[in-house]
Amino acid sequence: MTNDELLKQLKQIEAKLDHLQSTPVKTHLKTRDACAYLSASQNTLMKICIHHNIMPQKILGVNYYKVSDLENLFADDRHN
Secondary structure (H helix, E strand, C coil), rough: CCHHHHHHHHHHHHHHHHHHHHCCCCCCCEEHHHHHCCCCHHHHHHHHHCCCCCCCCCCCCEEEEEECCCEEECCHHHHH
C-alpha cells in the first residue's frame, strides 16, 4: 500500500470518528430498543427487570430504561 493510499484511509477513518463523536449518545431506551439491545423479548426484559430490580421510568405511558442499568447486567453476570 502506498503512502497516498494510507493517508486516504486515515482521513476516512478520522471522518468516521468525527461523525461518531458528534452523534449524541442515548442514555435511555424505549422498551422496543431495550429488547433489541439485549436481544430479548418483552417478557424476558420484564423478568430481567424484576430479577435485577431495574425500574424503568414511565413518561406519558412509555417505559424508558437506563442504558447504564442494562450495561450493568453484563457486569453483574461476570461476578455471579
